[in-house]
Each structure stands twice: as C-alpha cells, then as structure tokens.
Amino acid sequence: MATQLFDKETTIELRKKHIGPSCKVFFTKDPIKIIRGQGQFLYDEKGERYLDCINNVAHVGHCHPHVVQAAIKQMELLNTNSRFLHDNLVQYAQRLTATLPEKLSICYFVNSGSEANDLALRLARHHTGHQDIITLDNAYHGHVTSLIDVSPYKFHQLGVGAKKDFIHVASAPDVYRGKFREDHPDPASAYADEVKEIIEQTQRKGRQIAAFIAESLQSCGGQVLPPPGYFQKVAQHVRGAGGVFIADEVQVGFGRVGKHFWAFQLQGEDFMPDIITMGKPIGNGHPMSCVVTTKDIAESFLNSGMEYFNTFGGNPVSCAIGLAVLDVIENQALQKHAAQVGDYLMALLNELKEKHPLIGDIRGTGLFVGVDMVKDRLKRTPATAEAQFVIYRLKEEHILLSADGPHRNVLKFKPPMCFSREDAKFVVDKIDTILSVIEKAADPDRETHQETPEIGGCKRKDPSLPNEDDEENVRGGGRRHVGPGEEATHRHKAAKKRLRT
Amino acid sequence: MATQLFDKETTIELRKKHIGPSCKVFFTKDPIKIIRGQGQFLYDEKGERYLDCINNVAHVGHCHPHVVQAAIKQMELLNTNSRFLHDNLVQYAQRLTATLPEKLSICYFVNSGSEANDLALRLARHHTGHQDIITLDNAYHGHVTSLIDVSPYKFHQLGVGAKKDFIHVASAPDVYRGKFREDHPDPASAYADEVKEIIEQTQRKGRQIAAFIAESLQSCGGQVLPPPGYFQKVAQHVRGAGGVFIADEVQVGFGRVGKHFWAFQLQGEDFMPDIITMGKPIGNGHPMSCVVTTKDIAESFLNSGMEYFNTFGGNPVSCAIGLAVLDVIENQALQKHAAQVGDYLMALLNELKEKHPLIGDIRGTGLFVGVDMVKDRLKRTPATAEAQFVIYRLKEEHILLSADGPHRNVLKFKPPMCFSREDAKFVVDKIDTILSVIEKAADPDRETHQETPEIGGCKRKDPSLPNEDDEENVRGGGRRHVGPGEEATHRHKAAKKRLRT
Incomplete structure (x- = not known):
C-alpha cells in the first residue's frame, strides 16, 4: 500500500x-x-x-503492467534523442502508420498534443504558403500561443477582439444544439457550406486559407459528433482553396470510438485528412505525441530549409511505451x-x-x-x-x-x-x-x-x-x-x- | 547485451x-x-x-540507476494529471524553488523547453499587457510557432521579412566576436545600452515591451557568456519600460556551470530574472520541464481569467524523476x-x-x-x-x-x-x-x-x-x-x- x-x-x-x-x-x-x-x-x-x-x-x-514493463526495460538500456538511429523509433512509426490510410505515412514525434497541433499548423502553413486557419466554435486544440489562437473556447475568455484576423470560426457541426439540427435534410452539407462561405469571404479580403482544423469528434464542444460526410465536403472546399485538413485526434484516437481505430474514420472510407495529430492516450500517460502527414506535406516542410528537432520527441523510451500501448490495444481487443x-x-x-x-x-x-x-x-x-x-x-x-x-x-x-x-x-x-x-x-x-x-x-x-x-x-x-x-x-x-x- | x-x-x-x-x-x-x-x-x-x-x-x-529506479517505483504506482493532489508535485516544487531566489516561488510544470518558453511569453504578456519581445541575435528558444518568432537563428532561415513587427533583436553580448569586445572598457553597459535604445525606438512607434528573453549563457550563439552585470542593466531598462526579464536555462541550468546551480547567477547576486524556464537536463531525458516565476506574475496570469492545464505536466512520474535528478546532483556533488x-x-x-x-x-x-x-x-x-x-x-x-x-x-x-x-x-x-x-x-x-x-x-x-x-x-x-x-x-x-x- x-x-x-x-x-x-x-x-x-x-x-x-x-x-x-x-x-x-x-x-x-x-x-x-x-x-x-x-x-x-x-x-x-x-x-x-x-x-x-x-x-x-x-x-x-x-499503470498497465505491460506498458510499465516496456518502459522499465528501455529506461534501463537507453533514453536519448532521435539524432541517433534507433529501432524503437522506426518500428513504432511503422506500426502507427499501419493503422492509417497508406498516404499518411510520415511521422513527427513530439511531446504533447499541444506540440503536435502547433507543428500541424506549421506544416500546413509551409505547405500551402497561406496563413489563415478555419476552426470550429467551442474548439480547444492546446495551450501554446498559436493554439489559443485557434481555440475559441480559450480566446473567447479574453473578451471581444481576442480573435486574430487570420482565424475564422465556423459553427460547430452540432446536430442537437447547433444551427442545423437532426431535422435538417442534410446537415453535413449545410455546415460544410458555411465553411465554403467563410473561404470565399476570406478570399475576397485577399487572404488565403492554410488549414481547416477540427477534432474528429468535438470533445470540449460537448461530445459533438459531426454528421457523416461533413469532413469530406469541408475537405473539398478547403483543398479547393489550396488549404489542408487537420484532424485532431488528441482526445479521441486509438480505438476509443469502437467502430474504428481513428475517429475521423467515422466519416466514411472516402475521407482522409492531410494531417492527423495525436496525444493523450498514445503513451498511457507518458508525455509523448505524434503528427502524421503525407509525403508531399513533409517535402514542403523540408523545402522550407528549416530543420526540425525535438529534444525528447521520439526517444527510445517514449517509443517503447507507444509500442506497448498498441500491443495492449491489440492483445486485449x-x-x-x-x-x-x-x-x-x-x-x-x-x-x-x-x-x-x-x-x-x-x-x-x-x-x-x-x-x-x-x-x-x-x-x-x-x-x-x-x-x-x-x-x-x-x-x-x-x-x-x-x-x-x-x-x-x-x-x-x-x-x-x-x-x-x-x-x-x-x-x-x-x-x-x-x-x-x-x-x-x-x-x-x-x-x-x-x-x-x-x-x-x-x-x-x-x-x-x-x-x-x-x-x-x-x-x-x-x-x-x-x-x-x-x-x-x-x-x-x-x-x-x-x-x- | x-x-x-x-x-x-x-x-x-x-x-x-x-x-x-x-x-x-x-x-x-x-x-x-x-x-x-x-x-x-x-x-x-x-x-x-x-x-x-x-x-x-x-x-x-x-540511464542513471537512481533516476531509473525512481521512475519505475512511481510508474508502477500512479501516473496521472495534476488535477488530483499529489505529494511528488508539491515536494518537487518545494525542492526546485529552494535552489532559486525566494521570490521565484511559483512553478508551472510542462513537458519541454518549448512549452516552457511559450508559457513564459504568455505569462509576460498577461502580466504586462504588452506584446513586444526583445531577443538576442543568434538566439534559439524552441520549435513552436511563438518561439520561432523569438529565435533569430530560426527565422533568419526563412529569409528577409520573416522577423515579425513585435520582435526586436539586440546584439548577442559576445565579447569575442560581437560589437563590443574584451578591449571595450564596459561591454556590459554598452550591450545593455543597445537594449535601452531598442526600447526607446519601440516606444516611439507606440509599441510596448512585454519581455526581454535570453539564455543565461547563449548556447547556439556559440557558447557566449554575457559579461557580468549585463543582465542587471538590461533588466533595469526592461522593467523601466514595464517589461519582464525571462532567463532561459533550458540548456544551462542544474549545476552545469559549476560555480552556481543556475547560469543566471553568474551575473552576480544582485540579479534575479522575473521568469526562469527549464528543460533538457531536468528529467535526465524524461520529457518534462518547468517555468518558475513570482507571485505577482502568477497572479496576473490568474486574473486573465484563463486557466492553465497541461495534460502531462507535473505528473507523479515526471516529478519523481525530477526529484531523483536533484538527489543525484546533490549526492554525487x-x-x-x-x-x-x-x-x-x-x-x-x-x-x-x-x-x-x-x-x-x-x-x-x-x-x-x-x-x-x-x-x-x-x-x-x-x-x-x-x-x-x-x-x-x-x-x-x-x-x-x-x-x-x-x-x-x-x-x-x-x-x-x-x-x-x-x-x-x-x-x-x-x-x-x-x-x-x-x-x-x-x-x-x-x-x-x-x-x-x-x-x-x-x-x-x-x-x-x-x-x-x-x-x-x-x-x-x-x-x-x-x-x-x-x-x-x-x-x-x-x-x-x-x-x-
């Protein structure tokens, strides 16, 4: 005791x-x-x-014993940064990306959901050359400066004028309390059309959309499940404007939604985000996190000329823990x-x-x-x-x-x-x-x-x-x-x- | 093997x-x-x-055995967030702040040097109500968006125009390669006067300084040791303009500099930063980090109305590891x-x-x-x-x-x-x-x-x-x-x- x-x-x-x-x-x-x-x-x-x-x-x-044992074994052996080659890093990246659509194949390991979402915004901005972000009302994406900007739940607390010019807020696709409800014939299109309008308004002001960011299921928004098809339609509008779709799975990934391993998959097999961010459950409490994206976006980031190093991200202990969490999800079904x-x-x-x-x-x-x-x-x-x-x-x-x-x-x-x-x-x-x-x-x-x-x-x-x-x-x-x-x-x-x- | x-x-x-x-x-x-x-x-x-x-x-x-053992013991028992009371959190905060001047008594636990420096900027901006930041040339403070802004080493890579309007770059106080060298009668004052000039220029444009941020010893700047007295003089100018002094100890804290536990202490006993950020060595490789500040600044942050929660920050495992690192530093002198x-x-x-x-x-x-x-x-x-x-x-x-x-x-x-x-x-x-x-x-x-x-x-x-x-x-x-x-x-x-x- x-x-x-x-x-x-x-x-x-x-x-x-x-x-x-x-x-x-x-x-x-x-x-x-x-x-x-x-x-x-x-x-x-x-x-x-x-x-x-x-x-x-x-x-x-x-304190799952399999996860704890994996951590112990690796902590006793080595814990250093990802500038050295290590099998845990690549094995984990391999197993993690195997749960995702094939095109989502490139990983960046970081330490928290906030670091992941911030990096996602950086990737989107470098890839598109655009600056503006569309986010959903009531959204929360993290506690660092750039994420308070895209989190209406946070910046509304600062009063009128706290929303930055480059941030655009779309209605939460909430069919119980939102603008378009369960009695609407096609709430997915109706909510997506609002995003389309925001894009057009933004463009008329000479601004350009880098990304749409949304939790695959809105957590702080009050357990909101977007109507299926909404993400596909939004992605079409956003990509049409040269932007990318960021699915924030920090709260809802890793099998929690039951039917699928990732919550964005609830939208249908025809949907794939351009960037997915992970966090909370990934290490069963160990500080770790990941951003996964496509080769194209990773290449754009490389071409920016700025290299990326994260002191703790992807260290052998974090990856051993991540692997053990995947083991348990699989072995215990x-x-x-x-x-x-x-x-x-x-x-x-x-x-x-x-x-x-x-x-x-x-x-x-x-x-x-x-x-x-x-x-x-x-x-x-x-x-x-x-x-x-x-x-x-x-x-x-x-x-x-x-x-x-x-x-x-x-x-x-x-x-x-x-x-x-x-x-x-x-x-x-x-x-x-x-x-x-x-x-x-x-x-x-x-x-x-x-x-x-x-x-x-x-x-x-x-x-x-x-x-x-x-x-x-x-x-x-x-x-x-x-x-x-x-x-x-x-x-x-x-x-x-x-x-x- | x-x-x-x-x-x-x-x-x-x-x-x-x-x-x-x-x-x-x-x-x-x-x-x-x-x-x-x-x-x-x-x-x-x-x-x-x-x-x-x-x-x-x-x-x-x-893989220091004392640190690994402390991690194992706590991982087997509990690893959860800081919304529950836990002794490791408060014991670590107590021991950590005991190494600092009395007024630096309030801790925020986060996961990385980047999260720490970002939070430091947030604290500074809430406390002062100002937005602008003075940073040193060649500085690197982290990889999240807000820190690339204050890291000339990073934003210079993006070419001309990458410096934001609210960022001001002062010369690195490098007495070997800098503007004022070892043959200057008073390089500390000369470099600090430059900061003073920047403040005055900024104010003439109607802008206000929230913070001056510097590594206590510049690491990526090429192992630069600011001349003693420089920080005191800078702090005087910055505080006179309503700003605060952030000492980034991510690379250099925890006894590395030998004479003192913190590198800012090399400047003299009459110097105390308003905010100090820690990172890398704090957990011997475990992802953890801390920001320490004064009661006044912490109160200002509270009064902003925005609460602060960090999912992994200050969890019992991180704090157990932090405590073990302090043990080893002490016990092995x-x-x-x-x-x-x-x-x-x-x-x-x-x-x-x-x-x-x-x-x-x-x-x-x-x-x-x-x-x-x-x-x-x-x-x-x-x-x-x-x-x-x-x-x-x-x-x-x-x-x-x-x-x-x-x-x-x-x-x-x-x-x-x-x-x-x-x-x-x-x-x-x-x-x-x-x-x-x-x-x-x-x-x-x-x-x-x-x-x-x-x-x-x-x-x-x-x-x-x-x-x-x-x-x-x-x-x-x-x-x-x-x-x-x-x-x-x-x-x-x-x-x-x-x-x-």
Whole structure:
C-alpha cells in the first residue's frame, strides 16, 4: 500500500505556495488526493477506491503492467534523442502508420498534443504558403500561443477582439444544439457550406486559407459528433482553396470510438485528412505525441530549409511505451471492447432518458459518450447546475465523471478502455438515483426535508460544487464568452449561489 | 547485451520511409545507431563505445540507476494529471524553488523547453499587457510557432521579412566576436545600452515591451557568456519600460556551470530574472520541464481569467524523476564536480591554444565550454570547415562533440555531468592530434600524401562531413542568414565541396 509523504492539508498548502494558481484541481473546495491507480480505478490516501470515467489518457488502464514493463526495460538500456538511429523509433512509426490510410505515412514525434497541433499548423502553413486557419466554435486544440489562437473556447475568455484576423470560426457541426439540427435534410452539407462561405469571404479580403482544423469528434464542444460526410465536403472546399485538413485526434484516437481505430474514420472510407495529430492516450500517460502527414506535406516542410528537432520527441523510451500501448490495444481487443461496452452504456443511458426528462440527448460512439442535460426538452435549455450537481454527487459516491460543453451541461464519459459493463451499470444506476432526487425536489408537490439538494429550486447543505473537472471544463469555469456561454455562466453562477445558501 | 531488431540498413530505410525528412540524424552520410547508454558513454549496435561530450540532456549520466529506479517505483504506482493532489508535485516544487531566489516561488510544470518558453511569453504578456519581445541575435528558444518568432537563428532561415513587427533583436553580448569586445572598457553597459535604445525606438512607434528573453549563457550563439552585470542593466531598462526579464536555462541550468546551480547567477547576486524556464537536463531525458516565476506574475496570469492545464505536466512520474535528478546532483556533488572538471578541461584547452593557432578563444564555465576556431587570430575569421573536420575525425575516434555558433566554428562541450578528468584529457589529446594534422597539411612546406585531409587547402578521401550535430548545429545547416552567417555558410559549402573532391 502506498503511503503519503505529507498529510492532505500540507499537500494543499504547499500547492497553494508553489503551484501556479491558474492550475486548478478537481473539486476545488474538497480536492482528491490520489496515490495509486490500477485499471479503471484510482485510490486516495485512505485507500478508498474511485471509479474513473474521465481519464482518457490512462487509455489501456492506469499503470498497465505491460506498458510499465516496456518502459522499465528501455529506461534501463537507453533514453536519448532521435539524432541517433534507433529501432524503437522506426518500428513504432511503422506500426502507427499501419493503422492509417497508406498516404499518411510520415511521422513527427513530439511531446504533447499541444506540440503536435502547433507543428500541424506549421506544416500546413509551409505547405500551402497561406496563413489563415478555419476552426470550429467551442474548439480547444492546446495551450501554446498559436493554439489559443485557434481555440475559441480559450480566446473567447479574453473578451471581444481576442480573435486574430487570420482565424475564422465556423459553427460547430452540432446536430442537437447547433444551427442545423437532426431535422435538417442534410446537415453535413449545410455546415460544410458555411465553411465554403467563410473561404470565399476570406478570399475576397485577399487572404488565403492554410488549414481547416477540427477534432474528429468535438470533445470540449460537448461530445459533438459531426454528421457523416461533413469532413469530406469541408475537405473539398478547403483543398479547393489550396488549404489542408487537420484532424485532431488528441482526445479521441486509438480505438476509443469502437467502430474504428481513428475517429475521423467515422466519416466514411472516402475521407482522409492531410494531417492527423495525436496525444493523450498514445503513451498511457507518458508525455509523448505524434503528427502524421503525407509525403508531399513533409517535402514542403523540408523545402522550407528549416530543420526540425525535438529534444525528447521520439526517444527510445517514449517509443517503447507507444509500442506497448498498441500491443495492449491489440492483445486485449480493447477497440472491440470499447464498442461493446459503449453500446451497452448507450443503451442504459437511453433507458434513463425514457425515465428522466432532465436528459435531452444521448450521443456517442464507443467509450466516448455524452449525456446532454436539459431543463426543457423542447427548448433544449441546458441544465447546467443540475449537471454540475450530478458530478458532485457522483464524486461522493466515488465515481469521477465530468460535465462539459459550452454550457457545461453534458455529462462526459471517456474512461480508460478497460471500463467494464459492470462499471457502466454501476454509474448509470447512480445517475438514475441522483436524477430522481433532483426531479423529485424540483416537483412542486415534493416533500421537502433537510437533505434535499437545492438544484433547480431545491436545497442542499455545504454543496462545494466542483468548478472544474478536466481540461475543457476548466475553460468553461472562467469564460467571458458573449452568447450562449454567457448565459450558461450566469445560470451556473446563479445555481452555485443558490447551492451555497 | 542489447540486441537490435533491424539491421542498420533497414533502420535507415524505415527512417527514410516514415520519419519527417526535416528531422536529421547526426552524421547524415554515416549515422550512428546507439542501443545502450551508461554514464558518459553510448554504445552502438556492435557494442562499440562512444564518449559523449554533447548530451546535456542525460545530465547525471545515461540511464542513471537512481533516476531509473525512481521512475519505475512511481510508474508502477500512479501516473496521472495534476488535477488530483499529489505529494511528488508539491515536494518537487518545494525542492526546485529552494535552489532559486525566494521570490521565484511559483512553478508551472510542462513537458519541454518549448512549452516552457511559450508559457513564459504568455505569462509576460498577461502580466504586462504588452506584446513586444526583445531577443538576442543568434538566439534559439524552441520549435513552436511563438518561439520561432523569438529565435533569430530560426527565422533568419526563412529569409528577409520573416522577423515579425513585435520582435526586436539586440546584439548577442559576445565579447569575442560581437560589437563590443574584451578591449571595450564596459561591454556590459554598452550591450545593455543597445537594449535601452531598442526600447526607446519601440516606444516611439507606440509599441510596448512585454519581455526581454535570453539564455543565461547563449548556447547556439556559440557558447557566449554575457559579461557580468549585463543582465542587471538590461533588466533595469526592461522593467523601466514595464517589461519582464525571462532567463532561459533550458540548456544551462542544474549545476552545469559549476560555480552556481543556475547560469543566471553568474551575473552576480544582485540579479534575479522575473521568469526562469527549464528543460533538457531536468528529467535526465524524461520529457518534462518547468517555468518558475513570482507571485505577482502568477497572479496576473490568474486574473486573465484563463486557466492553465497541461495534460502531462507535473505528473507523479515526471516529478519523481525530477526529484531523483536533484538527489543525484546533490549526492554525487555534481555541481562541484562540473566546476573541477570544467576548470581542468579549460586549462587543457588553454594549453592547446598556446600550441595551435587554429584556436582563437577558449570560453566557458563548468561543463559548458566552447573552443572558437579561427583561420586568423587577428581577424578572428571563423575556421568553419576545420571545426567540422575536427568533429568528423573525433567521431572516427568514437568521441561525440559538436561545432556550433552562427559560423559553426565553435567546438562545444556540454557532456553528461559525470564526465571525468580522464575523459577531458582523452578528448583534448585527440583534438591536439587532429589540429596538428590540419595545421601540418595547411603548411605550404608540408609533405603531401594521399591520407592528408584537404581542409584549409588539404586533401582527404571520402570525408562525409557531418552537416548537423545537435539542435543548434542543424539550424546552422540550412540557414539563409544575411550577414556573417551567409559568409560562413558559403565558406562551409566551399569547404565541403573541397572535401568531396
């Protein structure tokens, strides 16, 4: 059993003293101290077990022994930079590209999703000679300067005028809450036509598009699945304007979506991005990442005359770990497992939807699932406070889930891929109970008593809502977004205020 | 004994097939395949040993057992993100900040020197509300978009017009080759006054300085040691204009300079940067990095409303490794060792300088040492081809050294910190022999024969010069720098051509 060096209070104090205050913990008012992980479970300093429904980084399960052993073996032997020849680098590149369309054959190894997306933008700009980027609303692509520029979720927080001239924002292709919904005859074309219009407007201003960048499934946008065919149509418009298509698979790659190894493949076999970026799950928590592109784009980058070196990228230890992660996905058939457990989870959640008017939409694929909570199914009014309350209550039940999307009302499942049917049943049952309590409390004919939570008009003692949960939620926390987000923030603040009284 | 999966030719072919061609290997024509590392030694696929004089990343020695054991122990237990409380994070922050002036107390953990420098720029811009950055000529600060902007060594390669309006380049404070040299009565003030002028010019254009960024010792600039007092004076000017001082210690921190733990401390006790960035040696090869700043700057960043999350940054494994590296530096007294071996190396090299007119200048501190090779001591004409030849010949002797600086004529020592007196003697003796051969060959009265290298007018068979060596050298390779660099490139190309005939 692991022991702790400091008691929890000391850890919190030292954190306050030495860690940037912009770096938030989960559940600010009562953060969790985790000292051990195994599979889909995390253990706190008291040995108490939490079911982890959110860590898509610990892809094949926390501390998977095959991955750890591969790391140990290589760390004991050699860990140096990629200016020396090494078999791990080329073997990993070979195995990774074997999962992709043949033309996506050239790899650049880096250390994080942010480094990957930044390099993707550099590749696109060198290849096209253009500067402008089209991104989707609510998108998040990373924390370095160039990526905040293409992340409306981040730059909206900086207020009006934060969008750079060379950035163009297209509507998120969200068929539940977006401009064109499930009742539209062809939402894929409608959303793609908007990108076409943006390109034309941009060109009329004498500007040129270098790239369209999108997550293959929008994660912080609230588990948004673009309608199939959307990427093909967008790619046609973008390539027609001399630009390239960047698929950001940092959150959703490596078999998570079940049906395919890569989420962009959900769009159909006739779609291939020009550049794909990877991250989080690639090393099961080890800092590594990759950009894969075509020979043509790689040649253009070479011809720029600027060489590329990344001190840690593609080192033998990172590659050994990457190889081991691929082994586990294959040997444990985790992609198929994600498809099966994901289907089961979706079925359970759809049953819940029948029962609870607070659930407006269930969407997802594999182990990437969203539950869109609404106050009113017709108006689809986001039930932000209610979603936050669910997360809070689940934490008390030792289940880690997050709420996300521009309104922070979408319960978001992205667990380690070893997440089981039993786990799915366990968490859905708990959500069922919590929703029943909220709905009962919201019913004017309800019996009131001290223990009833004040959410949507109900009361609860010492609530201490989590005001962040994962990378995306945090962004929701402090945003100054004008538009629906603003509304959501106000609503959220009002809900928090209610909960504190 | 480690074995290889592919034979060397297959490794090379797979690399050509799958790795971005902009990512170069050492010694392109005859690259080295390394499969094992220990201390200051690397071993190729035949078990042949190379003395490593260049890997400042493997700071406490390749595969140091204490570091590997710390990694193993933590990898088996937990590796997750910093939204959970963990003792390793706060313990490491506590120990790291204990090496710094008291006011530098707030840490942000990231994955690479590039992520660190990008975040430093973000911190500076949020804190000051200004946008413009002053950087030094020949500087390299990283490979992401925002850092290419502040790296003249990189953006000069893109030709005229590549410098952005918000970037201002000050002369490198190089007292051997720069504007103000060792014969100047006060080069520190003279170079700092130039920064002051830049600030004033910038302000006249209605622009405002966010930061001055500099490596504490310029590495790719050719092992340049700024004259003591320069940073203090620059900081005064920059702070007077509302900007902050960023010290980039990515290459030179963690005791390498011998006298101090941080290279900026060489400037004097009265100097403290506002932001310090770390990288390469911090995790002995593990991808990790840190930015440390003051409470005030951290508060400004918080007040921007944008939270900061880095998926892998500050994870328990990275922090365990960071702690183990600090342990080894302390327990093996590596800082003191670097001072002693460095002094000895400098003494040996100074003896060599007495003997060989090809050596123009020896400069350095601790295990960060440069040998500036010249064709003519009076004119200080860079002996680029000769330096490249030394590197090539040393490789044949199984010694890995690099040549750097804008003219690629500075032999650069930055070995693992366990580099010994014997190692120093061994490599200096080899350089002695090689320089004698070159000098003898260059002498018009020499006996010519087939085996004599054609450098500076001599001949050599099948030379296959390395055209890159480490991060900085590579940049030298393809540059289109107008100015002294241009000249150097021509000279280098001419030298290569001569060598090929």
